[in-house]
Amino acid sequence: MTSQRELLIRGSEKVIDHYDRLLASARTEQERELYRERIERELRLIRDLRGEQHHRAA
Numbered sequence: 001m002t003s004q005r006e007l008l009i010r011g012s013e014k015v016i017d018h019y020d021r022l023l024a025s026a027r028t029e030q031e032r033e034l035y036r037e038r039i040e041r042e043l044r045l046i047r048d049l050r051g052e053q054h055h056r057a058a
Contacts, residue, residue, distance in 0.1 A: 005049050012042045012049075 016039050023035040 009046055009049050012046050016042045 019035045019039045019042070023032060023039070026032040026035060
């Protein structure tokens with residue numbers, strides 16, 4: 001894996017950690033859903049950077 005890719009993955013992991021903390025303190029279901037969506041987006045980015053396949057539920 002290239003160093004740029006590793007850097008991007010580490011950055012996404014940090015973003016996920018940040019959103020996890022926000023999710024834990026979210027006051028409304030709307031906030032919780034927003035943070036869950038953003039976490040999932042970062043997880044997709046990590047999978048793409050690692051070259052993993054996406055498995056979508058039908």
